[in-house]
Amino acid sequence: MKAIVTGYSSGIGSEISKILEKNKYEVIKLKSRLNDKKSLQLEIKQILKENDINLLINCAGVGVFKPHEEIGIDKIQELIDVNLTAPIILSNLCLRSLKKTKGHIINISSIEATRHSKFSALYTATKAGLRNFSLALFEELRKTDVKVTNINPDLTKTNFFDDFNFEPSDNHNAHLTAENIAKKVFEIINFEGVITDITLRPQRLEIKKK
Template sequence: MQAIVTGYSSGIGKAISEILEKNSYKVIKLKSRLDDTKALEKEVRQVLKKDDLSVLINCAGVGIFKPHEEISIDKIQELIDVNLTAPIILTNLCLRSLKKTKGHIINISSIEALRHSKFSALYTATKAGLRNFSLALFEELRRADVKVTNINPDLTKTNFFDEFNFEPSDNKNAYLNPKDIAKAVLEVLQFSGVISELTIRPQRLEIKKK
């Protein structure tokens, strides 16, 4: 079985890639930048010429949390391109192949898609867009037997927080590990029905400032 996982080089994407490889999936690691649409299209079409796709996991994501007027136009475009436009385009490119295999699309959104946090307007907009794209696409693809799942992880201990002035606390009950999300992804793929949406949260809510 062949799978495309974006964001495979670190964090949740890396953990997902590793668990899929341990379970007989061939993980295709795209080299094109997600915001380079033409290069991305060319590479995906080349991949799909060789073999059909069983799984597409849109996991790559970037974030920023600050007053909206302080965010540069380039950064606004980057978040929209990586978090929302790229998954929509990748789904478009892969869908005919996924219909052949009766495959599965999993979009890694965020807990922020479900709430409205201070200084998160841009990030929330992209993740809420991805979530609603997923849920609407599920309805569209039911008759085609292509499964669609949206996953909303809460605070996960990864390098996602490297550039921010906050991060999860050291309390192990206040954050998720990437492997937790990866295990959930595998369970979703192995489930006989369809888990159209899954929200994964730690028991406690605690963050610390750097």
């Protein structure tokens, strides 16, 4: 069984990769930057010459949370490229292989895809786009037996918050962990049906300023 996991080097992507490798998956690690479309296309084509893919997990993501007029044009493009364009392109490139294996696409979106938060307009737009892409793609692929799942995690204790002025509270009831999300991903992969959309939340809502 072979899987492509983006964002495998840290956070949720790293934990997903670990649990897959413990369960006899070979995780293929992409070398291309997700915003370099030509390199990404060439790399995927080369991978698919030698492998059939059973699982595509789009986990890489970047964020910015501040007034929209203060966000630089390059940052706007980066969020769109990494959070939305790359998963759409990777799904496009891998679909023929996934149809052969009756595989599974899992997109890690965000709680922000389901609500409208202050200073999150850009991030929300990319994640809501990813969520709706997932749900529509599932309808397209139902007859092919390719599964599509969208996951909306709430505050998760990872390095995602390193560059922000806030982070999840240390209270274990107020944040998710990357390890627990990875466990849920593995449950979803093995579910005898399709979980098309799931939101994962801690019991409490607590953040702390840095």
